Amino acid sequence: MSLQSHPPETTLSDDGTTAAVCPYCDRPFVTERQRALHVGERHNATEAERRAYEAARDAESDELFRLHLKVIFAVGLLYAASIVGGVVAFSLPG
Amino acid sequence: MSRHPLLRACTTVLALLVSAAPVAAHAGSVGLASRGAPVPSWSVIAAGAAAVGASFLFTSLLTDRQFVERVPRRGWSLPPVAPIFVGVVRWTAVAAVPLVIVAGVIGPDEPVANLLTLVVWIAWWAGYTMTTYVVGNTWPALNPWRTVAPLFPVEPRSLPRRVGSWPSVAGLLALVALEVLSPVTGDPRLLAAAVVGYSLVTVAGAAAFGDAWFDRVDPVARMFALYGRFAPIRRTDAGLHIGLPGAGLARDSTVYDPDDVAFVVALVWVTTFDGLVATAAWERLTDATAAVGVPASAVTLSGLLGGFGCFLGCYWLAARWVRRTAPTYVTTRYLAGWFAPALVPIAAGYHFAHFVGYLTGFAPTIAAVAVDPVSPPASLPVLSPPGWFGALVLLAIIVGHVVAVWVAHARAFDLFAGRVQPIRSQYPFAGVAVCYTTVSLWIVAQPIATGIS
Ligand SMILES: [Zn+2]
Numbered sequence: 001m002s003l004q005s006h007p008p009e010t011t012l013s014d015d016g017t018t019a020a021v022c023p024y025c026d027r028p029f030v031t032e033r034q035r036a037l038h039v040g041e042r043h044n045a046t047e048a049e050r051r052a053y054e055a056a057r058d059a060e061s062d063e064l065f066r067l068h069l070k071v072i073f074a075v076g077l078l079y080a081a082s083i084v085g086g087v088v089a090f091s092l093p094g
Numbered sequence: 095m096s097r098h099p100l101l102r103a104c105t106t107v108l109a110l111l112v113s114a115a116p117v118a119a120h121a122g123s124v125g126l127a128s129r130g131a132p133v134p135s136w137s138v139i140a141a142g143a144a145a146v147g148a149s150f151l152f153t154s155l156l157t158d159r160q161f162v163e164r165v166p167r168r169g170w171s172l173p174p175v176a177p178i179f180v181g182v183v184r185w186t187a188v189a190a191v192p193l194v195i196v197a198g199v200i201g202p203d204e205p206v207a208n209l210l211t212l213v214v215w216i217a218w219w220a221g222y223t224m225t226t227y228v229v230g231n232t233w234p235a236l237n238p239w240r241t242v243a244p245l246f247p248v249e250p251r252s253l254p255r256r257v258g259s260w261p262s263v264a265g266l267l268a269l270v271a272l273e274v275l276s277p278v279t280g281d282p283r284l285l286a287a288a289v290v291g292y293s294l295v296t297v298a299g300a301a302a303f304g305d306a307w308f309d310r311v312d313p314v315a316r317m318f319a320l321y322g323r324f325a326p327i328r329r330t331d332a333g334l335h336i337g338l339p340g341a342g343l344a345r346d347s348t349v350y351d352p353d354d355v356a357f358v359v360a361l362v363w364v365t366t367f368d369g370l371v372a373t374a375a376w377e378r379l380t381d382a383t384a385a386v387g388v389p390a391s392a393v394t395l396s397g398l399l400g401g402f403g404c405f406l407g408c409y410w411l412a413a414r415w416v417r418r419t420a421p422t423y424v425t426t427r428y429l430a431g432w433f434a435p436a437l438v439p440i441a442a443g444y445h446f447a448h449f450v451g452y453l454t455g456f457a458p459t460i461a462a463v464a465v466d467p468v469s470p471p472a473s474l475p476v477l478s479p480p481g482w483f484g485a486l487v488l489l490a491i492i493v494g495h496v497v498a499v500w501v502a503h504a505r506a507f508d509l510f511a512g513r514v515q516p517i518r519s520q521y522p523f524a525g526v527a528v529c530y531t532t533v534s535l536w537i538v539a540q541p542i543a544t545g546i547s
Contacts, residue, residue: 003347003508008432010423019423030421037511041159056512063514064157071151078151082144089137 033059142492142535143528149496150524153503157513162504166344169337172327180235188238191293197467198286206459207474208282209467214289215279216456220449223321227339227442230329231322233315239293240308240315243300253303258353259310263360266313270364271398274371275391317361324438324497340497343435344504350431358434359406362441366534367398369448373540408529409437412522420510420519432509433523436502440527443494444534447487451479487538495531499524 007027012019019028020035024043029035033056039045040053156162198210205211226233234240278284300307308315322328323342328335350358370376371394380390413430416422422429458475502523506516 003345004349008349008509009425009428011425012423028423030423034422034511034515037515041511060512060514067514067517068155071154075148075151078144078148082141085137085140 032056138488138539139532139535142488143532145492146495146499146531147524147528149499150520150527153499154517154520156503157517159507159513162507166338166341166504169335169341171332172334172336174333184235184238184241187236188241191238191289195286195289198282198289201282201463201467202470203282205280205282206456206476207463207470209460209463209470210282210285210289211279212456212460212463214285216452217460220453221457223318223445224449224453226318227321227324227445228326230325230327230334231318233318233322234308237308237315239296240300243297243307246297246301248301250304251302253306253310257310258351259316259357260353261311262313262316263353263356265311266317266357266360266364267398267402269313270367271395274368274394274398313357316357320358320361320438321442323435324442340439340501343438343501346435349428350434352427352430355409355430355434356406358437358441359409360402362437362444362530363402363405364398365441365444365448366537367401369444369534369537370397370401373537375540405530408526412526415522416519419521420515422510422515422519424509429519433502433505436498436505436523439494439497439501440530441494443490443492443497446494447490447534447538450486450490451483454479454483488535491531491534491538495527498527 007022007025010028012028019030020032021028022035022038022043024039027038029038036049036052036056037060039049040056043049045053194210194213198208201208201210272278272288276284278288296307296312299311303311309319310316323346324340325342326336326339328337328342376397380393383393384390410426410430413433414426416429417424417426424432455477458477462474463470499520502520503516506519510516510519
């Protein structure tokens with residue numbers, strides 16, 4: 001359930017890219033996948049839209065997995081940096 | 095990947111546990127710093143910024159939409175407060191204002207022994223403000239100026255729509271300029287004059303424009319209203335409601351207009367600025383500029399306004415950048431307004447950090463002076479906060495930023511579909527949050543130049 005009662009204000013990009021538009025609330029999306037996810041989550045989707053939603057969710061899962069790998073890598077880096085930083089900080093004179 | 099419910103639950107719990115860990119670890123290292131161990135302040139600052147960055151990273155692992163949407167909705171409803179009780183408290187507040195002003199005028203000159211100074215800066219500006227975000231916003235019921243304004247037979251008029259809530263932005267900046275530029279904090283007579291002036295303006299404005307005055311002009315009422323949205327106890331259409339702190343901000347369905355965004359940014363900035371002008375570094379800066387002929391007040395005023403403009407600009411640029419990172423066609427204006435409530439916990443955290451020491455230190459002083467405001471005892475009790483207060487202060491700032499990250503996360507999941515787009519939309523704001531923590535912690539780590547007087 002969404003907090004917003006209306007679709008958000010939107011402007012298309014300057015280069016005039018054709019957007020995917022929600023057939024229910026006219027909200028434009030940058031990618032077809034965003035629209036499929038939006039329709040599946042926010043509206044009473046038809047059978048075809050339901051299948052498009054499932055496909056988009058699968059495709060997104062792969063991207064999310066890569067994103068989470070990056071996050072874990074960044075956390076590890078941050079952790080290593082803070083240990084190095086801590087060691088340096090404690091070994092400094094004064 | 096996390097399609098199995100059990101696996102999903104485990105990921106969630108793990109992510110929650112680990113996101114709490116850096117904060118705890120950080121508090122430990124700060125405790126060392128405040129005990130005078132050789133930890134340079136830059137490492138404390140780096141650790142704080144890292145804690146906020148890490149909380150963003152861990153929050154991004156929480157992609158279970160139902161979980162994100164369900165958490166802020168937890169809560170219970172509370173029984174209504176008896177009207178007779180509200181009436182008594184409200185009129186007590188009305189009676190207290192002139193009494194405290196008189197006590198300030200006839201009381202001693204030293205601000206730390208004067209009831210008016212103590213009540214305004216410690217009990218109200220520090221202590222009462224804390225209750226508005228720790229408990230709930232009681233100001234609409236308590237506000238003595240709101241209580242007396244309707245008694246004046248003035249033809250009500252409507253505040254022009256086109257001024258929006260810009261007057262409150264100007265009012266907030268003016269109030270803080272008055273606080274840091276004039277000797278109002280150290281001179282009880284001047285403070286009494288300022289309170290009388292504020293009372294006249296507020297009662298006249300509220301009598302003429304009604305509640306619109308408190309919604310769009312009076313910076314004090316607006317500030318408390320914003321803090322109240324963070325507080326666990328909130329007034330809803332169905333009565334009083336108690337829930338998680340910050341949940342009201344996560345569930346706020348309004349999109350702030352640019353004037354409201356400016357007010358939220360101003361609120362965060364003035365709370366930070368209040369701390370900045372008290373540092374020894376700021377004093378050195380104003381001394382240096384005074385040596386070349388630029389008065390300290392000009393530097394302070396341009397710092398107040400310039401810092402506000404700079405922060406507002408950064409926030410607006412971050413909102414614009416979201417269009418690219420998400421990516422999305424949602425307008426910059428809408429994005430800035432949609433995510434603005436996430437800034438309120440930062441302001442609350444910083445307010446707590448800045449004032450908790452003063453409040454605990456001067457609480458016994460207020461009690462002693464209140465007994466005999468005309469000739470208070472010569473030696474007044476002032477507590478010196480224990481060493482771990484340093485850790486509490488830094489923890490408050492970090493908790494504020496972490497709650498802000500969570501509120502923005504919840505709002506992103508509401509605005510965008512799926513799981514990748516909401517996370518991508520948060521990159522610019524996470525960047526701004528890390529920068530702002532760095533600045534805030536740098537200020538807090540600075541030695542303080544002057545105390546309350
Ligand atoms: Zn739609």
